[in-house]
Amino acid sequence: MMGHQAIFTHNDLDGLVSALLARLAMPDAEVFFCEYNSLADLVRSRLDRYETIWLTDLSLRDDLFFGDLRRSGCEVLWFDHHASSDPQSWMRECRIDVTGEVCAAEVVLDYLLEQELEVPLPLQTLVDYSHDQDLWIRHLDAAQDFNDILGTMTVQQLFDELTADLGRVYHWTPAMTEACQTTQNARRRSIDLAKATAVDQPRADGQRLRACCCWGSVNEVAEEMGDEQTLVVLVDLRQIERGQLKCSFRTRSETIDANLIAERLGGGGHPKASGAPLPVDMLQALSAELLRRVAEAGGDAGA
DSSP states (O other): OTTSEEEEEESSHHHHHHHHHHHHHOTTOEEEEEOHHHHHHHHHTTGGGOSEEEEESOOOOOHHHHHHHHHHTOEEEEEEOOTTOOOOTTSSEEEEOOSSSSOHHHHHHHHHHHTTOOOOHHHHHHHHHHHHHHTTOOOOHHHHHHHHHTTTSOHHHHHHHHHHOGGGGTSOOHHHHHHHHHHHHHHHHHHHHHHHHOEEEEOTTSOEEEEEEESSOHHHHHHHHOOTTEEEEEEEHHHHHTTOOEEEEEEOOSSOOHHHHHHHTTOEEOSSEEEEEOOHHHHHHHHHHHHHHHHHTTTTOOO
């Protein structure tokens, strides 16, 4: 029944596609797009409203939250692909693929096919896009272009566009086209910012850390700034503008585990792509450095 089912999913392309797939099983389910760190509070505030909850493309390792879910009596299905997730045997379905070879949308797709549900061709195309983008393969130009829509358009807006007409996967609306073009223009500026703010530090193993600031297009900036010997640490200033304090880790190295580093900093993700909260004291350090420079320049000068 309407309102008795909910889908909680990540707010990126893989989360979007996972939600569209999940809707095939629950056409009337409400859909919520969220970050990992806001999921628990969001679900808790709505637990008494639903009989069935799907969690897709969301990394979870929270015993208190799992306890609340279990006690609620809700039927819970969880589909994920993050090595940082903690599987739960009590759930109706708990499918977490940690091979690093599939995206969350593929985990959901496999389940739907087992249930003998028909998956429309546009959704199959979106699964291919998610695989290419979320696993940082980036061999499909069409997938990159489609993902660029989310650089400017919110995931909820794009979800609404595709819910109205799945054919828009191939035939974009003017708003989708404009969002893609805006993102691509902004990406060039973001790469310039990253190059201007990059700071390097060698590791004892001969690898390198490189930190920089950017303005969106985190994956593409990391690809420009990194190589096989580098872990790129990015602070997306656009996310700070949106009220999210986080840093992202990207690497092509076979010896650096970005997920392990992120976990030690309170986050998680994949070996080559992960994220963690950005501590407020780092922004306080920036404020302190700014204050120091102003003082040196004569911050106590009169009018």
